[in-house]
Amino acid sequence: MKLRSSIALIAILSIACAAGSFGYAQQETESDFRAVLNELLTERRDTLAKRVVMLETKSAQGQLMIDAVIAARNQLLDAELQLVKTKKQRVAIYQKRIDNMRELEDSVKRRLENGLATHESLLSATAARLQAEIDLVREGDGDVLLQELQGVWILESMEMAGIKREGDELPERFREMQQSIKGDRMTVTRIDNKKYECVLTVNGEIEPKQLDVLSTDDQGKSRTAKWIYKIADGKLIIAEGKTTRPTSFETGPKIATKVSTFTLKR
Numbered sequence: 001m002k003l004r005s006s007i008a009l010i011a012i013l014s015i016a017c018a019a020g021s022f023g024y025a026q027q028e029t030e031s032d033f034r035a036v037l038n039e040l041l042t043e044r045r046d047t048l049a050k051r052v053v054m055l056e057t058k059s060a061q062g063q064l065m066i067d068a069v070i071a072a073r074n075q076l077l078d079a080e081l082q083l084v085k086t087k088k089q090r091v092a093i094y095q096k097r098i099d100n101m102r103e104l105e106d107s108v109k110r111r112l113e114n115g116l117a118t119h120e121s122l123l124s125a126t127a128a129r130l131q132a133e134i135d136l137v138r139e140g141d142g143d144v145l146l147q148e149l150q151g152v153w154i155l156e157s158m159e160m161a162g163i164k165r166e167g168d169e170l171p172e173r174f175r176e177m178q179q180s181i182k183g184d185r186m187t188v189t190r191i192d193n194k195k196y197e198c199v200l201t202v203n204g205e206i207e208p209k210q211l212d213v214l215s216t217d218d219q220g221k222s223r224t225a226k227w228i229y230k231i232a233d234g235k236l237i238i239a240e241g242k243t244t245r246p247t248s249f250e251t252g253p254k255i256a257t258k259v260s261t262f263t264l265k266r
Helices: 002-060 066-081 087-113 119-139 141-147
Strands: 151-160 163-166 178-182 185-189 195-203 209-216 222-232 235-241 257-264
Touching (some): 141 195
Antiparallel strands (some): 151 257, 222 235
16 A cells, blocks of 8 residues: 555656656746847848848849838848837837838939830838838827827716716715826726726727726735727716726716816926
């Protein structure tokens, strides 16, 4: 009996050791994969950088049109985009791409004036430049939208089930409630001394604009509220549902949406 127990214990320990070894090996494999991928991405970027230098030299010598140089520069920027880590770095790359496309557009304009290009080629160059600008706006979209939310917003009214309350009609704890937004952080302060810290994420590519509000309770449990919002007549209007993100600012007896209106503190 003791022998069987010992054998069983050895088997269990062997399985546990094997599982631990597998987990370690898996982490090691993932780390190796990332290292190899980064090495390949870096080598590709360096290769494209050498190609750009070569083509720029040929262009300066009059052996090559600027179009090929700009295409090579953009290919290099795409490679750099896969290596950068921060939003600031990505924005800088998008700006360089815009500069490239403006240079191409100007080049095509000059050729068109000299009868060496077509209107279609100019329209194509202009569209490419506009797309580069669109890409930059999308990359910085959250920053731009967050900027218009900055400041201290004071609750003016709340509407639920089609009934709007404001001023003294508001529940006492919500009267003069403030939402102070600085950067992507929002601090909610109530008259009953309740205070909440939140992190905001904005999505402006969808109408109405979306606002994700990440908060952490006293027990350390995180929760993300899914809101929609708009700014109209200088007022911040927020709609929030009980379980899902609302699709409109409509309220009613059968609509589980609360709409809050805030005014900016001057």
